[in-house]
């Protein structure tokens with residue numbers, strides 16, 4: 539199982555699609571009805587879907603696996619008490635997957651899909667994301683989210699800090715994190731770049747396009763990934779990240795005391811500037827679309 543894509547809806551899809559292609563670096567993967575799909579260079583059908591809608595919302599974060607893996611999660615979901623949708627034999631989208639939607643305890647929208655069509659990877663490029671790296675949810679109860687992902691979805695907990703839990707479905711340190719907050723909302727969506735040079739060049743490209751970094755550059759503690767964050771013109775916080783730690787199956791779950799920083803520090807490098815007001819404002823822009 540691995541993270542595949544994020545589905546968003548918003549007004550003015552055309553402007554968002556343009557931004558996500560250039561300067562962000564994603565590639566047009568086609569439009570069906572009122573939804574445009576954009577892919578990265580990895581072997582996945584798409585990385586982000588943008589649906590035209592009067593209001594902005596997060597429709598889903600989508601994980602893909604084999605048919606057997608997705609069916610196994612569905613079987614556990616049906617006994618979990620979580621709100622879930624009926625099994626869908628074929629989503630009308632690139633990859634033509636089969637699967638289902640399920641809502642987390644705080645309404646965070648998940649989807650699991652077994653793709654029917656294989657997608658060939660494209661050559662990796664410095665100026666293009668490789669894939670979606672992770673999504674972070676603001677939460678009032680991260681232990682509840684964490685328990686759901688481990689017990690129902692079959693993910694593993696990688697690390698706990700003073701304010702966040704990091705979880706993974708595969709050997710990449712995190713694909714989902716829950717961050718303590720006053721309100722439940724989408725915190726950010728991260729895209730994995732080829733390397734740290736690609737993150738830095740991305741910062742320049744975004745700055746030239748009038749979208750300077752709001753936090754970065756830096757190197758996180760848990761996951762050891764380099765990062766830079768931006769607020770997209772459509773309101774969401776999005777991140778370029780690279781060098782995300784790959785972990786063994788028996789990775790020891792880190793505890794808050796493993797992730798202490800000296801005063802004034804929040805990452806390994808200690809050079810990042812951070813615009814908290816813009817980051818906090820961006821958190822309110824994509825409420826979760828309720829499961830139909």
Ligand SMILES: [Fe+2]
Pocket residue numbers: 672674726728777779
């Ligand atoms: Fe992140």
